[in-house]
Amino acid sequence: MKFISVKVYDPYQKKLFYEEISLPKNIRSEKLVVVPTFFDFHTHVRLLEDQEDYESLKKACIAGGFSEVLIQPNTKPRLENSKVHEKHKKLSENPYVRFYRTTSFFGSQEPNNIDILCYSTDGIEYNYNDLVENFSKKKPHFLLDHSQMFEHPGIFYKKIENLPKRPITNEAIAVARTILTGIEFGFKDFHIQHISSIYTLEMIKFLKKYANITCEVTPHHLLLTNEHIKNSNFKINPPLADQQTREFLIEAVKNNDIDILATDHAPHPDKKNDFEKDPYGTSNIEIAFSAFYTAIEDLMIVVNKLCDSPRRRLKIKPKFDSENFVVVDLNQEFIVDSTKFYSKGKNCAFDGMKLKGKVIGVKINGKWGFWDGEYLLD
Numbered sequence: 001m002k003f004i005s006v007k008v009y010d011p012y013q014k015k016l017f018y019e020e021i022s023l024p025k026n027i028r029s030e031k032l033v034v035v036p037t038f039f040d041f042h043t044h045v046r047l048l049e050d051q052e053d054y055e056s057l058k059k060a061c062i063a064g065g066f067s068e069v070l071i072q073p074n075t076k077p078r079l080e081n082s083k084v085h086e087k088h089k090k091l092s093e094n095p096y097v098r099f100y101r102t103t104s105f106f107g108s109q110e111p112n113n114i115d116i117l118c119y120s121t122d123g124i125e126y127n128y129n130d131l132v133e134n135f136s137k138k139k140p141h142f143l144l145d146h147s148q149m150f151e152h153p154g155i156f157y158k159k160i161e162n163l164p165k166r167p168i169t170n171e172a173i174a175v176a177r178t179i180l181t182g183i184e185f186g187f188k189d190f191h192i193q194h195i196s197s198i199y200t201l202e203m204i205k206f207l208k209k210y211a212n213i214t215c216e217v218t219p220h221h222l223l224l225t226n227e228h229i230k231n232s233n234f235k236i237n238p239p240l241a242d243q244q245t246r247e248f249l250i251e252a253v254k255n256n257d258i259d260i261l262a263t264d265h266a267p268h269p270d271k272k273n274d275f276e277k278d279p280y281g282t283s284n285i286e287i288a289f290s291a292f293y294t295a296i297e298d299l300m301i302v303v304n305k306l307c308d309s310p311r312r313r314l315k316i317k318p319k320f321d322s323e324n325f326v327v328v329d330l331n332q333e334f335i336v337d338s339t340k341f342y343s344k345g346k347n348c349a350f351d352g353m354k355l356k357g358k359v360i361g362v363k364i365n366g367k368w369g370f371w372d373g374e375y376l377l378d
């Protein structure tokens with residue numbers, strides 16, 4: 001073990017300083033920075049045969065620098081009742097990565113603020129009647145919304161033939177519908193998932209007068225556009241937008257209109273490059289920090305929105321000490337190769353892309369879980 005003087009950024013106190021830190025190897029880089037472990041507000045697990053389970057997801061999280069994630073409810077069967085939640089709780093217990101869960105807004109389970117933190121509509125097709133019915137019968141609680149009007153069938157890639165198109169304004173209209181309906185029935189606390197249009201942010205700004213609303217953006221919506229689409233790994237919901245929207249979203253992160261950076265890690269072992277039948281999503285939790293840093297080019301903003309904002313939003317006490325941290329090298333560039341992922345999801349829209357800023361080491365609860373490309377725990 002070598003002690004070296006490393007730059008540290010503490011997003012909880014917004015402080016930058018130098019400290020002697022022990023690392024497994026004596027590495028030299030002027031751009032080495034120690035930051036807290038990350039929190040992902042938006043993660044999918046599968047638990048189906050040969051698909052992402054909690055063991056492979058745990059490895060992928062650690063390789064990506066994430067010690068805590070929030071699981072979305074669209075598993076099979078859905079996270080919507082106590083039986084399914086108990087099963088997930090059992091399967092996800094481990095000493096390193098904390099898996100918090102959302103619960104389906106349309107099910108019988110209520111959030112408990114311990115391990116089931118909030119409602120979510122992610123991955124579930126719902127219409128206006130479903131929304132009104134559930135807002136009217138449920139006790140108000142924090143709700144995550146995958147804002148989409150499912151009444152109109154919707155994939156949206158103009159260039160791919162034979163697919164129905166979803167209007168770009170669909171998301172903003174769905175945001176207004178969810179939040180205004182929720183407010184009418186006493187809900188006050190909302191988080192809008194994966195913003196993908198300028199209209200959505202304008203809509204949220206207006207609605208913030210009436211409710212507590214935060215929102216997130218994904219690495220793919222910050223780095224990729226509909227011009228990049230070359231196979232069905234780019235079949236992502238919401239769809240990749242145009243260059244103007246991408247630039248607008250980056251600015252919105254920088255000026256704090258977007259509060260949280262979230263992965264929407266949606267692993268699938270293999271896609272068949274069949275746009276019509278393949279499932280949605282991209283597997284990206286292992287390279288999320290790098291993708292965000294490449295897009296934003298500002299370490300403090302990225303770390304604030306991967307550590308402080310999500311934990312503050314969910315009232316989770318942060319842990320940042322000599323036993324828990326991530327080492328990143330802001331100088332290091334690499335080409336994404338999803339065949340090397342610890343995740344069972346090999347469907348990565350960033351495959352072959354050059355990213356800058358790499359997670360080098362991850363220490364959780366006193367143990368090195370990852371160092372220089374290698375997973376080190378059992």
Ligand SMILES: [Zn+2]
Pocket residue numbers: 042044072122123264266
């Ligand atoms: Zn999702």
